[in-house]
Amino acid sequence: MHTRISQRLILVLLTILLVGCAQVATPATPPAVEEQAAAQADAQEVESPPSIALVLIGPKDDNSWAEAAYNALQVQAERGARTAYSESVADADVARVMRGYAEDGFDIIIAHSFSYQDAVFEVAEEYPNVNFAWAGGINRTAPNVADYDQPFYEPSYLVGILAGHLSQTGSLGALYGFNIPVCHAMGEAMLAGAKTVNPDATLTTTAVGSWGDVSAAKEAALAQVDTAGVDFFLGCGEGPTLGSIEAAREAGAYATGYVGDMSRLAPDVVLSSIVWNMTPIFQAISDATAAGAFDGPFYRFGVAEGALDVVINPNLADRVPAEAIEALEAARQAIVAGDLEVPFIPE
Amino acid sequence: MADWSSLLTLAFLTTLLISGIRLAIPIFLAALGEIITERGGVLNLGLEGIMLVGALAGFMTAYAVEQSATPWLVGLAPWLGLAAGLLAGALMGLIMAVFAVSLQTDQVVTGIMLVILGQGITTYVYRQQFGSLTARVTTMPSMPIPGFAELPLVGPIFFNLDPVTYGSLFLLLASLFFLYQTTWGLNIRAVGEHPGAAETSGVNVAVVRYAAVLLGAALTGLGGAVLTVAQLGIFNEGITAGRGWIAVALVIFARWRPERAFAGAFLFGIATALQFRIQALNLGAIPYELLLMLPYVLTLLVLLRGDSRSTAPAALGKAYVKE
Numbered sequence: 001m002h003t004r005i006s007q008r009l010i011l012v013l014l015t016i017l018l019v020g021c022a023q024v025a026t027p028a029t030p031p032a033v034e035e036q037a038a039a040q041a042d043a044q045e046v047e048s049p050p051s052i053a054l055v056l057i058g059p060k061d062d063n064s065w066a067e068a069a070y071n072a073l074q075v076q077a078e079r080g081a082r083t084a085y086s087e088s089v090a091d092a093d094v095a096r097v098m099r100g101y102a103e104d105g106f107d108i109i110i111a112h113s114f115s116y117q118d119a120v121f122e123v124a125e126e127y128p129n130v131n132f133a134w135a136g137g138i139n140r141t142a143p144n145v146a147d148y149d150q151p152f153y154e155p156s157y158l159v160g161i162l163a164g165h166l167s168q169t170g171s172l173g174a175l176y177g178f179n180i181p182v183c184h185a186m187g188e189a190m191l192a193g194a195k196t197v198n199p200d201a202t203l204t205t206t207a208v209g210s211w212g213d214v215s216a217a218k219e220a221a222l223a224q225v226d227t228a229g230v231d232f233f234l235g236c237g238e239g240p241t242l243g244s245i246e247a248a249r250e251a252g253a254y255a256t257g258y259v260g261d262m263s264r265l266a267p268d269v270v271l272s273s274i275v276w277n278m279t280p281i282f283q284a285i286s287d288a289t290a291a292g293a294f295d296g297p298f299y300r301f302g303v304a305e306g307a308l309d310v311v312i313n314p315n316l317a318d319r320v321p322a323e324a325i326e327a328l329e330a331a332r333q334a335i336v337a338g339d340l341e342v343p344f345i346p347e
Numbered sequence: 348m349a350d351w352s353s354l355l356t357l358a359f360l361t362t363l364l365i366s367g368i369r370l371a372i373p374i375f376l377a378a379l380g381e382i383i384t385e386r387g388g389v390l391n392l393g394l395e396g397i398m399l400v401g402a403l404a405g406f407m408t409a410y411a412v413e414q415s416a417t418p419w420l421v422g423l424a425p426w427l428g429l430a431a432g433l434l435a436g437a438l439m440g441l442i443m444a445v446f447a448v449s450l451q452t453d454q455v456v457t458g459i460m461l462v463i464l465g466q467g468i469t470t471y472v473y474r475q476q477f478g479s480l481t482a483r484v485t486t487m488p489s490m491p492i493p494g495f496a497e498l499p500l501v502g503p504i505f506f507n508l509d510p511v512t513y514g515s516l517f518l519l520l521a522s523l524f525f526l527y528q529t530t531w532g533l534n535i536r537a538v539g540e541h542p543g544a545a546e547t548s549g550v551n552v553a554v555v556r557y558a559a560v561l562l563g564a565a566l567t568g569l570g571g572a573v574l575t576v577a578q579l580g581i582f583n584e585g586i587t588a589g590r591g592w593i594a595v596a597l598v599i600f601a602r603w604r605p606e607r608a609f610a611g612a613f614l615f616g617i618a619t620a621l622q623f624r625i626q627a628l629n630l631g632a633i634p635y636e637l638l639l640m641l642p643y644v645l646t647l648l649v650l651l652r653g654d655s656r657s658t659a660p661a662a663l664g665k666a667y668v669k670e
Contacts, residue, residue: 059474059584061478173627179635204627204629205626205629206623206626206627207626207635207639209639210588212583212584212585212588213588213589214579214581214583214586214588215370215373215574215578215579215586215588216370216588216619218578218579219366219369219370219619219620219623220623220626220627222362222366223362223366223620223623223624223626223627224627226358226359226362226366226624226627227359227624227627227628228627228628238583239583239588242581242583246579246580246581264481265481265483265581266483
């Protein structure tokens, strides 16, 4: 009997190992390391920019979070920097991947996920001469670890101005993966923006309970349509956003792309998208490193810094009245000029 | 804001039940498949992977048919997608059966292998075929039954559903008939309870177990295809989001009975739809975390009651070695 139990235990342990390994070795999500060394640039320029390695939690072409960072990395590669990246790296593997890049002599390693927190500070301590940055947004830094904020609530305010003009019912809906501060602040900022146009605008919020469950998110969005007459959606997270887009298609409502232009996905429904240009962040890290002045700052790049913005789906542009465009442009300029501070309501 | 009385209007109840049914169907089909498999004595934990493969196979087939733009074929695209989901599920079942029945491997480990295989292969194929997310197929329209669909409450709930829901009800009745009224059903239950006795009375245990595993996996694959082809119209990595595991648990709480699995899936769907509505109506003091738990807790509590006689098939999870 005892041998049977121990056999089972061994099997269970082997299974756990197998699961762990498979996440690394899944054919679809290889930690593909692609080097884009720019040797010819070295020959011409006096000094090439600092080398950068990027670690992503999802696929580099996800139309969203990971793609934003990948695009900024490509800009650095075009400048002549040596770059590398790894896709779909699980939290359990990220320390190993980052150590590999540090041993490879990269000057900068960017860990593009909040969930990489523990690993990035652990590895950064082992390699004091390498500069790190992570997507914390909570101002947790170290002498060689920068944190960069993601103030998505700022462009959400601009989306709200569009919603105020285009929502027939004045009832706006926000879908969050979970009710975390980043998401909550997005919904409230959208409402604040809409109220500048329509003082009677209301906001309905739902936590779907998952970042990836599109089907549940769609039902949650339809529940908002059924109970509150929502006809304009904002999603926080990929699953909630895709679900709200599908629900909007069915209910004849508008939806908003999340951290990437999603208008191609549903050209008749996605009125606007929040887009994230991470190049200013990468550039600041690169410049500070090149100057030897990197001291682990907290980068806070929002609408004013040109890192976050709203793009209107060209296919639906004719439905947006001229005064909505004017109001949006005025608000954007007021934020840039420092005259307008978007309310940050994290809970 | 809104108060609890808004929960009692006709329109509210109608949309609640319809949403609940949509949420229930994929889980029910996977659970029904697993009941047939486990009644035959094979524990297949790979539902999550099988559903994913069914979801992608169904989506890609419907997409290819729509793109072909053959006029008489395009209308059939969702149906061909569902058929592809069934077939892909059966293929995954074949892998399970070869390992578990012929090679007599540990069924727990083999099932988990199927989950990993399903996750990996669907991500890989989807990215190779579609790159990033823009592909879409037309979902199935609802099928109103003339004369009944216009009735209040019962009309929209029972007579204006999509064909998949009618089909699922049919499959529930068919599976009850199959398992309890036919020789094949008796053979499946026999090899799940006492394969040795079944063998001595002339039943080929291996053949029956192959059939049970393939049939069960086909239904599970169909459940995945329903999600993409009939309900959403898109595929996304990990689209099943744990429904396969919920189905595995549902089989145990339903005590291996199809009608109880149907009730459980329906209850789970209704509770999910209800908590989304309570959140949307902002009914005051309930923390949303508790509301998210509601479907799980409610289904568990209800299914724990009653009919404690029926239990797991006696030979469940054990490989049969002929003596």
